[in-house]
Amino acid sequence: MLTSNHPSDSESALYSKNMSAITDAKPVYHYWAGVASRNVYLFYTLGYNGKLDSITHKGDQPYPGTPEWSAGSGFTKSKMGQLPALSMGGVEIGQSRAILATLCKHFGIGSDLSVPDYAKSEELVDHASDIHNMLGKAHYGSDRTVAMDAVFGEGGGVKKALGAFEDHLDGTVTTGHLCYAAALNLFVRLQPDALDNFVKTKAFYDKIQENEGVKAANERSPYPYFKRNSD
Known part of the structure; x- marks a missing residue:
């Protein structure tokens, strides 16, 4: 006996009801x-x-x-x-x-991105996540001050992270750009001049900071999780 892979009317109605509950919530x-x-x-x-x-x-x-x-x-x-x-x-x-x-x-954020823009966005999201992990490792190091000095110093992870993706900062502002801007904000909270030697990155960051929604996001999170120095 052959059976259909198509849902019944009752199954379709239940699916629509469940989807509406998610969409409307x-x-x-x-x-x-x-x-x-x-x-x-x-x-x-x-x-x-x-x-x-x-x-x-x-x-x-x-x-x-x-x-x-x-x-x-x-x-x-x-x-x-x-x-x-x-x-x-x-x-x-x-x-x-x-x-x-x-x-x-x-x-529906980013639903209309081209494949190249989507690819860059995804890479920046992961790069921003790596930045958080890097700061977390220094924050929880045995000597936080020494670890943070190394991260922000010459040859440290911060300068490497800032220099790697300046070619991604033009064009459409994607989720990846915004996650990266948020990661840059974590840098600036720890060291206000962290972006000064990266002109293109700083210009990008400053532009994102002008957005009213981003200003509201900063107001919601006034207290930095990471600290620059040992307690």
């Missing part, structure tokens, strides 16, 4: 309020595209290491017991990269 982003970390990558992207107020930012979670965090009740974590997390009409996910991609899909 206001996304809830779970991450500590006021802290500038990976969340600024998302906030820059949404802010620049006029979508920052289209999500709810729930930021009242306890911090790791506290009894409240260990109890794990009254707030949302990812499947790995971490933040950030995203709730959206039955969708419950973690992982910063996945959340960024999901919300870009949800809001």
